[in-house]
Each structure stands twice: as C-alpha cells, then as structure tokens.
Amino acid sequence: MHNTELYLLSDEELVWEQTACLERLYDYNQTRPGEMEKRTAMLKEMFASNSVSLPRLDTHGVCPTSRRQ
Numbered sequence: 001m002h003n004t005e006l007y008l009l010s011d012e013e014l015v016w017e018q019t020a021c022l023e024r025l026y027d028y029n030q031t032r033p034g035e036m037e038k039r040t041a042m043l044k045e046m047f048a049s050n051s052v053s054l055p056r057l058d059t060h061g062v063c064p065t066s067r068r069q
Contacts, residue, residue, distance in 0.1 A: 021046075024042070024045070
C-alpha cells in the first residue's frame with residue numbers, strides 16, 4: 001500500500017495481504033539462530049519490494065555495528 005488510498009480494515013484484499021505478511025514474519029521468528037542462510041534469504045524475500053539495505057552479519061549472526069564498545 002504505497003499510494004494515497006485510505007487504509008480500510010474492511011478491505012478484504014488488504015486484510016489478506018497483511019495476514020500473509022504476518023505469516024512470513026512468524027516463520028522468520030521461528031527460525032533458529034544458526035540458520036543464518038535461511039534467515040538472510042527470508043529477509044531478502046520480505047524486503048525485496050523495498051529499497052532497504054540489510055546489514056551485513058558476521059559468522060555468528062551479529063551485526064558488527066550493533067556491538068557495544
């Protein structure tokens with residue numbers, strides 16, 4: 001929904017789209033920390049329609065920029 005239309009909860013297509021996104025998010029949240037390839041692939045799929053740049057993770061799945069000094 002990237003236009004000027006109103007967000008109507010009664011719109012069945014919008015509800016279906018939102019439910020599908022919630023299902024994918026749930027699947028991602030249920031992956032194990034060691035499944036980095038699967039997690040990365042899922043993130044790329046979920047954010048493919050956006051121009052979001054994913055952070056690079058080290059081999060332990062930690063974002064280097066999020067480490068505390």
